[in-house]
Structures are given as C-alpha cells and as structure tokens.
Amino acid sequence: MSDPKQVVTAARAQFIPYGRQWIDEEDITAVVDVLKSDWLTTGPKVAEFEQAFAQATGAAHAVALSSGTAALHASMAVLGIGPGDEVIVPSMTFAATANSVVFQGGTPRFADVDPDTLLVDPGSVEALITPLTKAIVAVDYAGQPCDYDALRAIADRHGLALVADACHSLGATYKGRPAGTLADLTAFSLHPVKPITAGEGGLVTTEREAWAAALRRFRNHGITTDLRERQAKGVWEYDMVSLGYNYRITDIQCALGLSQLAKLSGWVSRRRELAGRYDAAFRGVPAVVPLGRSPQATHAFHLYVVRVPGAERNHLLDALRERAVGANVHYRPVHLHTYYRERFGTAPSDCPVAQAAYNEILTLPLFPAMSDDLASSVATTVAEVLSARTSTSL
Ligand SMILES: *Cc1c(COP(=O)(O)O)cnc(C)c1O
Numbered sequence: 001m002s003d004p005k006q007v008v009t010a011a012r013a014q015f016i017p018y019g020r021q022w023i024d025e026e027d028i029t030a031v032v033d034v035l036k037s038d039w040l041t042t043g044p045k046v047a048e049f050e051q052a053f054a055q056a057t058g059a060a061h062a063v064a065l066s067s068g069t070a071a072l073h074a075s076m077a078v079l080g081i082g083p084g085d086e087v088i089v090p091s092m093t094f095a096a097t098a099n100s101v102v103f104q105g106g107t108p109r110f111a112d113v114d115p116d117t118l119l120v121d122p123g124s125v126e127a128l129i130t131p132l133t134k135a136i137v138a139v140d141y142a143g144q145p146c147d148y149d150a151l152r153a154i155a156d157r158h159g160l161a162l163v164a165d166a167c168h169s170l171g172a173t174y175k176g177r178p179a180g181t182l183a184d185l186t187a188f189s190l191h192p193v194k195p196i197t198a199g200e201g202g203l204v205t206t207e208r209e210a211w212a213a214a215l216r217r218f219r220n221h222g223i224t225t226d227l228r229e230r231q232a233k234g235v236w237e238y239d240m241v242s243l244g245y246n247y248r249i250t251d252i253q254c255a256l257g258l259s260q261l262a263k264l265s266g267w268v269s270r271r272r273e274l275a276g277r278y279d280a281a282f283r284g285v286p287a288v289v290p291l292g293r294s295p296q297a298t299h300a301f302h303l304y305v306v307r308v309p310g311a312e313r314n315h316l317l318d319a320l321r322e323r324a325v326g327a328n329v330h331y332r333p334v335h336l337h338t339y340y341r342e343r344f345g346t347a348p349s350d351c352p353v354a355q356a357a358y359n360e361i362l363t364l365p366l367f368p369a370m371s372d373d374l375a376s377s378v379a380t381t382v383a384e385v386l387s388a389r390t391s392t393s394l
Helices: 025-035 044-057 068-078 095-103 122-127 148-158 209-218 227-233 251-261 264-282 313-322 338-344 352-358 372-393
Strands: 061-065 086-090 107-111 133-139 161-165 185-189 202-206 304-307 361-364
Touching: 025 251, 044 061, 044 202, 044 251, 061 068, 061 209, 068 095, 068 161, 068 185, 068 202, 068 209, 086 095, 095 107, 095 133, 107 338, 122 148, 133 148, 148 161, 202 209, 264 304, 264 372, 313 361, 313 372, 361 372
Parallel strands: 086 107, 086 133, 133 161, 161 185
Antiparallel strands: 061 202, 185 202, 304 361
C-alpha cells in the first residue's frame, strides 16, 4: 500500500505542483535490492520490466530506454527517418516530439489540433502529406488517445508509418484497445510527472520483433549484443552494425519502474475520480471549460486541462500561483518556438487552433496522491479568483 503520509491534503503549507510522483516503501526496497546486486545496468531488471510492460499494454514487445525522448528518437531511427524526409507531428505537444525528427535530420511538419480535445486533427494531417512524408506521430495529449482509426486509414492510404507519442496515456484505451497497441511504434516516458516513474526512462512498444531488436541495438551504440549477453555466452568480441547511442536504462530504474507498474491501474482510476471532482466543481463556473472527451476513448488524465476563454487565463494562472496552486500551461505550441521559426520557417498562423488554444489553456494540479479535499480546494480557489476579478471589473 502507498504511504498515507504522502497524501497531499488541503493544508497548503507547500506549493502544489501540477503533477508529482508517488514513491512508497516497496519502491525503495526494490531499488535498494538492485544496489546490492551484481547488475546496476542492463541486467535482469531491464528484461523483467520490459516483459511486464509488454504484458500491461498488450504489446508484443517493449524496449526500455533512458528517456521518453530517447524512445521517440529510437522510433524515428528504426523507421529510417533521415535528411529529406518529412514527419507530421501535432504542434500541441512537448518539443521532444518534434525534436526527435530533427535529431535524425528529418523535417517536422506541424499539424493543427481539434479545438475541443486538442488532439491532432486527422484532416490537418492529411493536408500536410507530400511525396516526402514518411511518418505521422500522434500525441495522446493530456492522456486521451487520438482517433487512431482515422489516422491509420490516412497512414495506410499514403504508405506512411504511424507512431504514437503516448508519454501521457499509459493506462488509457481507444475502442477498448490499450495505448501501446494503437500504432506501429509507441513511445512512453517515465519522468516523475508521468503516469508511472523510474526517475528518468522511456519505452517503445511494437508488434514487430525486428524493430524491437533494432531499438535494442540503437540504445546500445548499434552493437548487436550487450555485456550481460556476452558474459552469459562466454564471448568477448562484439560487432557494431549501425550507428547508435548510449540510451540505456539502468537496472536501478527498471526496478523502480516494475514496482510502480503494479500501481498503475489504481492510479489511473484515482486520476479519473479526481478529474470527475473537478468536472463537477466547474459545472457551476461558466468561465472554466474543461477540454472535451472522446467518446471512443478512456482517458488516463496525465493532465487536467481547462480552457479559460476571454483574457482571464494569465490573470488566473498568476493568481493561482500566488495562492500556492501550481497551475501550468501545456503547451506552448512547438511551431511557435524560436528554434522552429528560425530553422524551419514556421509561422504562428500555421496552426491557428493550437495558437488560439495557447492563450486559453490552463493545467490544474492532478496526481494520484492528491486528496479529494485538495482537489475541491483548488477548484474553489479557481472560482474565487474568477469571481473576485468579475466583481472588481464591474
Ligand atoms: C514527457 C514527454 C516527452 C519526453 O519524455 P522524457 O522522458 O521527459 O524524455 C515526450 N513527449 C511528450 C508528449 C511528453 O509529455
């Protein structure tokens, strides 16, 4: 059981972050056990974690790497993305989604999103396809799977690979199918704010054995065997067959990931409960509009995002932070960042829906260790700030 002392209550002695990890004694014991063992990195815990993760997501193969960013980069590499290739990514995401294309020398093309859910708009994706397009990356923004049937149909029609950035959506489903099985390659993150954590870490799931092998080589310099495999076989020689990186994850991290994975479904349920509390509280606050929910999906609620139309978002964000509520904005659309404007010539009007959403979205604190009272108190604070503002502006 998780340590009740870690439940964050309504007594706001501390700043409430928008998300945070939950570490218990089982997690600590699991990590300490590895520290006392022979293998600190690429030992038995990596394989054990990969198998458990594949089972949890229903995927044939899971490959663990040093971060979600490494998982995305490795996915682009096994697809053979390189200079001259275009990959379509939604603009409403964390920069790493697009950066992974650039790491390989490819060009990201930014698709716009649905105004209600902020999930990638399949129509916008199709409009960006050119003879240079090689892949589509879907991002399960906030924890809600995209419309994968529509994206798959587009990918198949144009002969493109479909990649899922599921860094938010571990534990979510689309038409009853779990995140991890909805695309050709699916990337997950184990950063502390994500659904489960290993400190840092990431995974790629895939149905293809050859891709799983290529991902494992990519995380280890392009070398065909790891040290433990060579030791088991009694051989010392190795061969590097392609260019790879050191994107290995440690056994220490995988022990933590394994211990956390056991808690995933309870935590996702808890996130849904807390989101339901916020929804109920905001039904009486017309200035706060929770993002839309897809009827085809179950939501993992990595983030609880609302829209605050009008010019109130920045005021609300600042006022909440003054009151120790760590509200945040996810995300500044990637096509608006200086790097992409300078290097790829993106313009704000490229993705008008994402651009407009950026001025209105607000992420409120949501993490499994949050108490009901704390969620209610955050919702009350939001309503109070907005009503004080309305009365002073009259
Ligand atoms: C967190 C995140 C990443 C990167 O994951 P890291 O583990 O931090 O490298 C990529 N894409 C999205 C959408 C994310 O939220």
